[in-house]
Amino acid sequence: MDGAAAGMATKQTVLITNDDGIDAPGLRYLVDLLVASDRYRVLVSAPSVDQSGVGHGITWRHPLSAKPVQIKGATAFAVSGTPADSASLGISGLLFDGTVPDLVVSGINIGSNCGYHVVYSGTVAAAREAFIYGVPSVALSHNWIRGKSTLDELKQAAEVCIPIIHGVMAELKNKTFPEGCFLNIDVPTDPIHHKGLKLTKQGRSMIRIGWKQTDTVAGGTESYQTANVNGEYVVDTASGAFPTTMEDELLFKRFIKEEPSEGEGAEEDVDFIALHEGYITVTPLGALSHRETSDLPYFRSWLTHMADFSSSSSL
Known part of the structure; x- marks a missing residue:
C-alpha cells in the first residue's frame, strides 16, 4: 500500500x-x-x-x-x-x-x-x-x-x-x-x-399548503422549500408537464396558503x-414519533368504554 x-x-x-x-x-x-x-x-x-x-x-x-x-x-x-x-x-x-x-x-x-x-x-x-x-x-x-x-x-x-x-x-x-x-x-x-x-x-411550525382546481396540465405544483440552480438563477424544478388528461378528470395543484408561524x-x-x-x-x-402525554388520561378512559361499543355493534 x-x-x-x-x-x-x-x-x-x-x-x-x-x-x-x-x-x-x-x-x-x-x-x-x-x-x-x-x-x-x-x-x-x-x-x-x-x-x-x-x-x-x-x-x-x-x-x-x-x-x-x-x-x-x-x-x-x-x-x-x-x-x-x-x-x-x-x-x-x-x-x-x-x-x-x-x-x-x-x-x-x-x-x-x-x-x-x-x-x-x-x-x-x-x-x-x-x-x-x-x-x-x-x-x-x-x-x-x-x-x-x-x-x-x-x-x-x-x-x-x-x-x-x-x-x-x-x-x-x-x-x-x-x-x-x-x-x-x-x-x-x-x-x-x-x-x-x-x-x-x-x-409545530409548518407552511400551510392547500389545493386549488386548475384547467391546465402544465405547471404542476409549487416547489417544496427548495430549488436547483441554473447559473446564477434559482429555478423551480418541481414544475413540469403532465400527461394529457381524460375528459372527465379534474385537475388540482398545491399552493401556499400561509407561511409558517409557531404561534403565540x-x-x-x-x-x-x-x-x-x-x-x-x-x-x-x-x-x-413521540406521543402527547397530555392526551393519555383521555385515551385510558376511552379504552375502558370500548367494550360497550363492541357489544352494541354486535346487536
Missing part, C-alpha cells in the same frame, strides 16, 4: 447525500469544503434529480441505478431513487467497495426544515434512514428566503456547518457520540451574523423560533 492509500485508509469517512439532487449547489459546496479540509475520505450518494418533499419514501418494486459522477476529491454516485434510498445504498457497503461511512451528512438543503416539515423533508429522511441502520447522521438546512437569499449565503451556511461536522467526527472517534439520536441543524438566513449554536426541540406563547427553545432569532439550531431527533 502506497503512502496516499495508507493515508486514505486511516481517515474517517463521511458520506454526503441530500434531497435537492446531486447537482444541487448546497451539496457541492459542502463536498468542496470537506475535501479542502483534507481530514476525511468523502463519499457522495445522492438522488440523480430533485427529490424535495418526498419524506421517507423508499423504492421497493424495481431496481435502482447508481451512476458515477465526477466530483473532485470525492467518490460520487447519482442514485435513481429517493433520499432515503440514496442514504441506504450509500451505507450498505455495496456502493463503495465494502466501506461503511463513519458519518452521514444530508444537505445542505435550500430551505429550512423545522417543526412539522421534518415529516415531509427528504433531507431529514436521509439522515433518519442512516440513523435507523446504526450509522450516525446529521441533516443540514439553510433558511433560504426565495427572492432574497443568494448563493454566497448558501455557501456561507455550508461553511458555518463545517466546525459542527468536525465536532461530531471527533466525538465519534472518541466513541462518545450518543447513539440514541441524530441531529437536525438549521442555519439562519444570514449565516455570517448568526448568534451561535442553540440546542432546540422540534416545534411558544417556548424559546423551539427550533423555528430560535432559527428566526438568528441562531443555528441543533435539534436531536429520534426515529420514533
